[in-house]
Amino acid sequence: MNRAAIVGIGHSKFGKRMDVSINELAWEAVKPALDDSGLSQNDIEFHAVGNLGFWSEELLPAVTVGEYCGFNSGSMKTEAACASGSAALKVAYDSIISGNTKIAMAIGVEKMYNSPNPTVIELIGRAGNYFWEFENFGLTFPGYYALYATRYLNEYNASEYDLCLASIKAHHYGSLNPNAQFQKEISYEDCINSKYIAWPLKLYDSSPITDGAAAVILASDKVAKKITDTPIYIDAQGYATGSANLSRREDFTGLNASKRAAEMAYKRAGIDDPKKSFDLFEVHDCFTIAEVMAYEDLGLAKKGKGVQLLREGQTYHDGKFPTNSDGGLKAKGHPIGATGISMAVEIAKQLRNEAEKGRQVKVSKGRALSHNVGGTGHYAYVTIFSRSD
Amino acid sequence: MDEIFFDKRALELKYQMPLGKISEFFKGLENGKIMASKCVDCNEIYFPPQANCPNCIKSKIEWVELSSDAILETYTIINVKPTSFLKYPDYVVVIGKLKEGVKVLSWLEIDDFKKIRIGMKMKLKVVKREENYYTYEFYPAE
Ligand SMILES: [Zn+2]
Numbered sequence: 001m002n003r004a005a006i007v008g009i010g011h012s013k014f015g016k017r018m019d020v021s022i023n024e025l026a027w028e029a030v031k032p033a034l035d036d037s038g039l040s041q042n043d044i045e046f047h048a049v050g051n052l053g054f055w056s057e058e059l060l061p062a063v064t065v066g067e068y069c070g071f072n073s074g075s076m077k078t079e080a081a082c083a084s085g086s087a088a089l090k091v092a093y094d095s096i097i098s099g100n101t102k103i104a105m106a107i108g109v110e111k112m113y114n115s116p117n118p119t120v121i122e123l124i125g126r127a128g129n130y131f132w133e134f135e136n137f138g139l140t141f142p143g144y145y146a147l148y149a150t151r152y153l154n155e156y157n158a159s160e161y162d163l164c165l166a167s168i169k170a171h172h173y174g175s176l177n178p179n180a181q182f183q184k185e186i187s188y189e190d191c192i193n194s195k196y197i198a199w200p201l202k203l204y205d206s207s208p209i210t211d212g213a214a215a216v217i218l219a220s221d222k223v224a225k226k227i228t229d230t231p232i233y234i235d236a237q238g239y240a241t242g243s244a245n246l247s248r249r250e251d252f253t254g255l256n257a258s259k260r261a262a263e264m265a266y267k268r269a270g271i272d273d274p275k276k277s278f279d280l281f282e283v284h285d286c287f288t289i290a291e292v293m294a295y296e297d298l299g300l301a302k303k304g305k306g307v308q309l310l311r312e313g314q315t316y317h318d319g320k321f322p323t324n325s326d327g328g329l330k331a332k333g334h335p336i337g338a339t340g341i342s343m344a345v346e347i348a349k350q351l352r353n354e355a356e357k358g359r360q361v362k363v364s365k366g367r368a369l370s371h372n373v374g375g376t377g378h379y380a381y382v383t384i385f386s387r388s389d
Numbered sequence: 390m391d392e393i394f395f396d397k398r399a400l401e402l403k404y405q406m407p408l409g410k411i412s413e414f415f416k417g418l419e420n421g422k423i424m425a426s427k428c429v430d431c432n433e434i435y436f437p438p439q440a441n442c443p444n445c446i447k448s449k450i451e452w453v454e455l456s457s458d459a460i461l462e463t464y465t466i467i468n469v470k471p472t473s474f475l476k477y478p479d480y481v482v483v484i485g486k487l488k489e490g491v492k493v494l495s496w497l498e499i500d501d502f503k504k505i506r507i508g509m510k511m512k513l514k515v516v517k518r519e520e521n522y523y524t525y526e527f528y529p530a531e
Contacts, residue, residue: 018391057396122471131406132437136524137482137496138467138474146465147484154507199466245437247484247492252463 004096005224005231006385007103008037008217009345014333015181017211022058022111023068029213029338030069030107037217037227041070044217045101049077049109050088051337054123056111065109073105078337081127081374082286084108085214085340086237086381092218093234102220108338109213120209127375129245142198142206142287144246144376149200149289151252156304160200163288164191165310167204167330170285173317174331176359181210181333205288210333214341216348232348235367235384238264242377253304255290255377258297262371265382266299274299280350280361280368281321282343285328294371295321298382322361325350340381343370351387363387410440413452418523421515423457425491426450436491455493457513459485459527464497464505485511485527497527504529 010033012025020028026049034040049062058064062075078087085108092104112120124141126134133139153159168191174180191204224231242257243249250256262274271277281298285291295306300321309315315323326332326346329339347368349355367386373379408415417424426438429449433442436455441448464483467474474480481497483505493513499505511527518524 018393118472118475121469122473125471129437131408133494134471137494138471138477138480139482140467140469140471142469143465143467143482147463147482150465151463151507195468196466197469199468201465245494247436247494252484 001097002099003221003233004093004218005221005233006216006344006348007219007224007227007231008033008039009348010036010215011179011342011345012213013179014210014212014335016113017111018113022056022061022109023064025111025211026065026107026109026213026215027069029109029215030065033105033215033217039103039217039227042072043103044071044073044105045103046073046092046095047071047075047105047107048088048091049075049107049337050084050086050340051077051109052079052081052084055115055120057114061109065107080379080381082284082334082336083340083372083374083379083381084337085342086370086372086383087340089216089340089344089383090237090239090381093237096218096220102223103217105215105217106341107213107215108335108341110335110337111211112209112335113211117209128378132245140198142201145287145289146198146201147246148252148293148376149287152289152293153200155253156307158307160202161192162307162310163205163292164188166285166288166291167191169310169316170324170328170330173325173359174327176356177326177332178356180327180331181208182327182331201287201289207286207329207334210335212333212335212338212342214338214345216341216344230352230387232351233386235386236265236268237384238262238266238268238382240264240380242380244378246376249377254293254297255373255380257377257380258294258371258373258382261380261382262298265384269384271384275321277365278367278369279322279363279365280325280347281323282326282346282368282370283323283328284371284373285324285330286334286373288330290373291323291328298369298371317359317361325355325359325361340370340372343372344383344385347385351385411438414438415523417452417454418515418525423455423513423515423525424452425455425489427453434489434491436493455491455513456488458530459487459493459511459513461497461505461507461509461511462486462492463507466502481505483511483527485513487513493525495526497529499529
């Protein structure tokens with residue numbers, strides 16, 4: 001098996017991007033990734049595009065983006081809901097480690113503002129077990145996570161105030177990330193007084209609707225070393241699928257798929273103690289409660305103790321478990337199919353010590369992890385990255 | 390200012406969902422019963438019902454009526470609603486666990502949201518929606 005390394009990264013500005021089309025937005029990530037690697041389009045042997053779509057007009061973004069950016073490679077679009085980007089990464093990674101390609105690209109792009117907000121809310125709410133959840137009971141995406149939040153807060157004596165700590169942290173790092181959708185700090189009051197969208201979750205517990213693109217170029221070990229002095233290796237990926245209908249979940253205090261994906265990734269990468277192994281965690285905080293559950297599902301905190309990490313500030317960039325130093329989905333934004341690739345870009349940037357002032361983590365272990373969830377624990381991808389050979 | 394082209398081609402999406410293999414479920418609703426499918430070979434009960442049993446990879450199912458007694462496991466109140474539900478006032482979505490061990494996700498019909506709590510007893514009943522079709526909802530039972 002070959003090793004695969006990230007040799008080029010690119011990231012667009014996230015936000016409401018009605019100044020560009022989906023192809024132009026992808027270009028904003030693809031072009032810098034090519035520049036970063038020094039490669040040209042003809043070097044790319046395969047490209048996968050993470051995209052959920054529906055809200056934007058192009059049904060075949062792997063084709064339209066590929067042509068617009070000048071690729072001659074084979075391609076496909078990947079769908080794993082909000083983890084579609086990590087699924088694209090998996091396709092590129094697998095193609096390298098299998099020896100099928102030497103250089104491949106994973107792109108994530110989403111154009112959510114091409115449809116009106118209520119339509120987007122409706123479409124995301126349908127991502128579950130359609131007839132048995134949406135058709136009859138009108139679930140929304142916040143609604144699904146709220147079912148987890150209610151049970152978690154009740155079971156572990158945590159409060160809406162605790163959840164706000166995650167939001168405040170996210171906005172702090174968003175303010176330091178030039179690519180983030182939200183670039184201002186928020187106060188406790190801003191969060192706790194924001195209106196309910198799906199009780200007990202409020203507007204400030206929720207990631208926004210976002211347009212954005214991100215891209216990474218992967219190369220096999222030998223090729224990577226010729227291209228760059230700072231290859232960022234992908235050591236392992238773990239993945240799992242959860243039940244479609246939430247009524248088939250065992251409990252509502254953690255995501256079973258996340259746990260299984262993490263176990264697989266740890267085993268494959270030879271990680272014995274996740275608490276001692278990583279400089280940075282990029283976790284899927286589509287809602288504040290999701291970040292708390294991620295701490296526990298990844299093994300950083302015992303069941304019910306995830307909120308304690310927030311209370312102690314242990315997940316700030318200078319804490320014990322630096323998490324989402326880029327603002328996370330909450331403040332950086334959550335362009336569905338781009339999120340998984342955006343996590344990979346942030347990790348590469350951090351492990352190369354290239355992050356902006358005030359949010360660069362201390363790189364001592366040389367390893368970082370991304371945790372990308374699709375839907376409400378429907379899909380889970382955990383990817384482990386390292387900068388050493 | 391951003392130049393935006395407003396699509397002249399509108400698309401209306403209304404799916405036609407084949408539910409014939411579980412038609413007993415819908416017949417049950419019309420008779421006031423909430424049915425689950427049960428595998429004759431391994432006794433696994435499925436709700437939502439399904440025609441095939443992935444547990445033993447067989448497809449011989451029978452229909453069983455679910456008890457209506459449930460305990461509330463978790464809930465939310467949908468404050469910001471999808472477009473197709475805008476005509477409804479804020480609604481409560483709960484997951485309840487029935488005596489048989491299966492869980493059901495549905496609305497809880499309750500006037501005072503403050504009275505909702507995890508662990509409360511509920512009854513699952515067939516209801517007719519204003520769109521003129523049958524479905525099921527929980528009601529408080531305490
Ligand atoms: Zn069976």
